[in-house]
Amino acid sequence: MFTKKFREIRIQDIPSVGGKNASLGEMYNQLSSKGVRIPDGFATTADAFWFFLKDNCIQVPLQNLLKGLDRKNYSNLHEIGSIARELILGGNFSESFSKAILEEYSCLNNKEDNIEVAVRSSATAEDLPDASFAGQHDTFLNITGEKALLKSIKKCFASLYTNRAIKYREDKGFLHHEIALSVGVQKMVRSDKGCSGVGFTIEPESGFKNIIHLSGVWGLGENLVQGTINPDEFYVFKPTLLQGKNAIVQKKLGDKEKTMIYAASEEHSSTINIDTEASKRNQFILSDSEVTTLAKWALEIEQHYQKPMDIEWAKDGITNQLFITQARPETVHHAKKLTTHVEYKLQEKGEILTVGNAVGTKIAIGTARILNSPRDSHRLQEGDIIITDVTSPDWDPLLKKAGGIVTNRGGRTSHAAIVARELGVPAVVGSNSATQGIKNGETITVSCAEGKTGYVYRGALSFSEEKVDFDKIKLPNTEAKLILSDPEKAFQFSFYPNDGVGLLRMEFIITHWIKIHPMALVKFDQIKNVLIKDKIKSITKNYPSKEDYFVDQLSQGIATIAAAFYPKEVIVRMSDFKTNEYAHLLGGAQFEPREENPMLGFRGASRYYSDLYKDGFRLECEAIKRVRSTMGLTNIKVMIPFCRTVNEGKKVIDIMSDFGLKRGENNLEIYVMTEIPSNVILANEFAKIFDGFSIGSNDLTQLTLGIDRDSDLMSGIFDENDPATKKLIAMAIEKANYSGKKIGLCGQAPSDFPEYASFLVKAGIDSISFNPDALLKGIENMNKAESYTTAIAN
Structure with a gap:
């Protein structure tokens, strides 16, 4: 049998149609009834591939060719790959094989003339738990007509011998002559007029299992895979998704500078990158309801396969329908023992050369090697740090020699990021200035151990490595909790032995994420400094109101930490800036009094009911309410700092109730900091109005x-x-x-x-x-x- 319809394919058919097509058939048959939308299609079989090689007498020549591969330095990889591909491209499809393909294409047309299809390679060793083969073989999109379809299928056959695919099989220990290539032909999703992206059913950096991470771009997904632009990102929390809550705990707006679309050509398969219009760059590619739909589909796929999955999705810009176009096992974290942890820590800081998205948590020191393309491979020494604009699958043979990767462009789900995770090397992607800020040949330190932001420092900085097996650490009977402030490190720290978060300092989120004084947002029209006003306007431009910006950013930061430790309790301390600290926030100087001793002045509880800050406290309460009620993270408890008197505590509790945070409602508990002698002396009285204490x-x-x-x-x-x-x-x-x-x-x-x-x-x-x-x-x-x-x- 030369072809199989998707409805005839199951996951056990990997030997016949490869991992990619077997997965598509499995989902089409098993998950369509659950609402997961898969484009219909068919696949050519492994038998068809072997028949093609035998019919054209090229099976033995291919085997003999590969015997001559230099397996030490791969010096002749380019030559051998080129000859192998030419052997296949020079072959002809038999009449029976061509007829089988065109009959299936006609069935897909369903009385339409020459529908557009995607033509995807699927090797019989592809998408296995320990080898994804991601990006190793070719895909051709928007193919129309019988002639173009047959040509694209042959090109897919030839892509079994791309240089990168040959090297990948060598690295993974697969025998070339035992691998066949199936080709999937799917109805085309017109994402060139919509958007597309990828998703992981675990958080891709830490392996945290309760997060679904989605990312995407306008137009075709190749920009995302190649890492040529920074995408939008969405983090969805599984437990509250299952509860029907708004489970999007974090959203990040990417720059999305370019949009890849199809170029007008005879075969409609070539693409061009155009500048994304400003309004779309400042707009998320998906609505919250669409993010939720994709997340639910991702969860259905994960539950069906009973393992973490790496998916590809697309939105048709003509019909506005969402589709899943691929799903494969996630290959980085599935086999890791996540309780065995190696902690990397810089022992000193140095001059920062560039920053970007951190991939992994490691630190590496090496020689910076600026490369413009894979053709520069002869310049790369073992352990060098590759510095380049962007990588693609063609870079894979080089990446295995690298001690780290730094790119100008790319997001956390770009091809460079995926390969870096698989190889276990640190990478800083999307830095914008790597090739300008780093000199070729200089010694650099690449640090991905400081959260989601990766840093490249000049010189060799000292750092430590500590391997800890968390399974061997016994928690005491007395609860051991964490003090946290940075949401970017929450998923990583959740693997530490702990009983929750005893103190979440929201000041970090306000300083580093929000950056603007809350009263400057509430009373924006009253700001006197024009430059400050313009800067605030620029930062908040994508929000319907200035106040929405504060609530949204604060709620996302808190929700990320709450999700990381759910269902363990996370105690959030309401803001405890001193007046001099508040004044340093953008627009803050206008709204803060000057004090001789801010440490003992207008701070903590006294601010919350004061006309000078009450509306700012309202925004804090709205953020907490959103996290607990809308997002469903009821493991959040609230703590009031620097509460001088019992009467002051009552005022704060009353005003919190007015702002939608009523003690006891939805199991809300309110704690008080014990940091003033009066809190100790009158502890019995404070206990009547608060649910608990935390000693500062x-x-x-x-x-x-x-x-x-x-x-x-x-x-x-x-x-x-x-x-x-x-x-x-x-x-x-x-x-x-x-x-x-x-x-x-x-x-x-x-x-x-x-x-x-x-x-x-x-x-x-x-x-x-x-x-x-x-x-x-x-x-x-x-x-x-x-x-x-x-x-x-x-």
Whole structure:
């Protein structure tokens, strides 16, 4: 049998139609009834390929040709690949094979004349769990007419011997003469008039399993695959998606500078890149409902295959319908033991040469090698860092020699990023200035260990590697939690042994994501500085109102961390900037009073009900409400900082209720920071209006000893181990326990001093929260403290 209709194909037909076509047939038959839309089509079989080689007497010549491949340096790879392809392109299809293809094409036409089809290669060793073969073989789009179809199928046959495919099979240990090529012919999705992209059913950098990551561009997806532009990105949380909530926890607007469309030609298969119009660059390619639909389909596909999947999708710009055009097993994280972690950490900082999207979490030092194309391969030495504008599948033979990759263009799902993950090398993609900012031959440090932003530094910077098997770490009975602020690191840190997040500082999100003072958004029309006003207008241009910008950005940052640790609790502290810190935000100076001692001034709870900031606090509350109610992340708890009096606490709780955050509603719990002696002295009274306590040991030490903790002159006296501070902490724990309210502590001391952890455990604290770099040491100290306490008791 030379051909099979998609409705005749199942996943077990990989030996006959290859991984790509087997998957398409499987989904067409098994998932169409669940709403997953797959374009109809047919596939040529492996038998047809073998028959073609035998009929044209080129099977043995191909085998003999490959025997001469230089398998040490691959010096003749280009020559052998070229000859192999010419052998196939010089062959002829038999009359019976051509007839079978054209009959299937006629059935697809369904009484229409010469419909457009996509012609895709599918090797019989393709899309396996440990080898994706992504981008190794050719695809031809928008093919119309019988002559063009037959020509494209032969070109797909020849692409089994592209240089990159030959090298990939060598690297993976496949025998060339055992691999056949099937060709899938699908009804064309006119994404050239719409948009297209890829998706992963796990977060592609960390392997976090509860996120579906979608990305896409206007027009054809080749721009995304090649990494020529930065795409839009969407992060969707599976558990709340299943609950019917708005599960999009994060959206990132890409620049989408170019749109790839079809060029007018005889065969309608050539493409051109045109400039994307400004309005579309500033618009997300998908609506929230379309993102949700694709995410649900991705989840159906993952559940059907029972493994993480890498999918391709497209939106037809004529019909406005979404389609899944491919699905293959994800090949990077599926076999990893995610609890075995190697932590890379820079020990020093240096001059930044360029920044971009980080791929992976590693750090590499090497010689920068600026390459313009794969033809420059002779200049690349083992371990060099490739610096280039953009990579494509043709670069694959080079990438295996590289110690790292830095590109001007590309997103997290570009081909360069996918290959870098598979090879386990760090990459910084989409930097915009790599080839300009980095000199050929200079030593550089590529760091992907600082979140989603990757950095390239001049020179060789010292860094550390620490391998930790999280499975071997026993959590203590006392809860061990994290202190976090950066959403970009949340998925990575979620793999650490933990009982949730004891302190989420929203100040980082406001400073680094939002950048604008909330009152400058509320009272935008009153801003006096024209330059500041113009800058705010530019930043918020894609939002219907300035306030929407603040709520959207803050809710996304909080939701990302809440999703990473769901269903464990995440305690979000409402903003605790001091006036001098708020003033540094864009537009902030106009709305902040000047104070001699901001540390003891207009901060924390006192701001929330003041006319000077009340509307800013309203925006914070709206963000929290969106995360809990709309997104469904009810593991979020809220904490009020620097609450001086019980009456002040009541005012804050009342105004939060007015702003839609009512204590107890939808199981909302409101905690209070214990960082002022009054919080300890009147702990029983505070316990009547709050659901729990968190000791802020730095501020409590400051106010107990009467020391400004920001003062260099007084730093020698500041000591969390001071007996007065520890006595207040013990009192706070005792009173919280008596009131039946949870109490924790956020601070460095329990990780630095084993005796401090012992003191807290003995006092009966419920939880201790640590910065990520101190967590493992903190857990060790807590376990020692609990063992000691148990031994004493016995």
